[in-house]
Amino acid sequence: MALAITALQSVVAIAGANPTLATGGTPVVVKAGGVRAEIVLSASRSSGGRKLGVAVDFDVAPGWHIYGEPLPEGEGLTPTAIKFDGDLISEQKLDLPKPTPLRFEALNETLPVYQGSFKAAGSVMLKQKLTAGDYTIAGTLNFQECNDAICKMPQSVRFQIPIRIEPMAPAAPKNKT
Secondary structure, three states: OHHHHHHHHHHHHHHHHOOOOOOOOOOEEEEEOOEEEEEEEOOOEEOOOOEEEEEEEEEEOOOOEEEOOOOOOOOOOOEOEEEEOOOOEEEEEEEOOOOEEEEEOOOOEEEEEEOOEEEEEEEEEEOOOOOOEEEEEEEEEEEOEEOOOOEOOOEEEEEEEEEEEOOOOOOOOOOOO
16 A cells, blocks of 8 residues: 555656646547547646646547658648647647658658657646636647548647636745844
């Protein structure tokens, strides 16, 4: 029993130190074509000036791929990206895994792609001065879905993640010595 409690405390300590590991927020599922992305924040409640982890689980339908980076200039291909709107967010970072090089014989090129299931992780920083209340953190998932024969038009799919902004805790009084 003591070992189980110690292990749980270790997980909680690690998740607290790295907000990208904790996923206590409300997941939002984005679907378009054969692409599904589940986006979740590390908390569904926070206050201004706090950093929250972001986790994204992607699933791409069998036989299809979406593009990673870097892509050649001027070919009109759209890399996979998630961009949060700046209404509540002051900074954002999302790390996608390294894409797999895929050889396209018809194009005589090798391009970076994602296939199947993969995960991305990162963080967002909430703006410092936010009024308490219920909000949504909005954003856009961009990608282009292709198979061996065709590429669909690039997609820009909007999403909204609910979040409750709590009042800022008052600063501790300073000791006068």
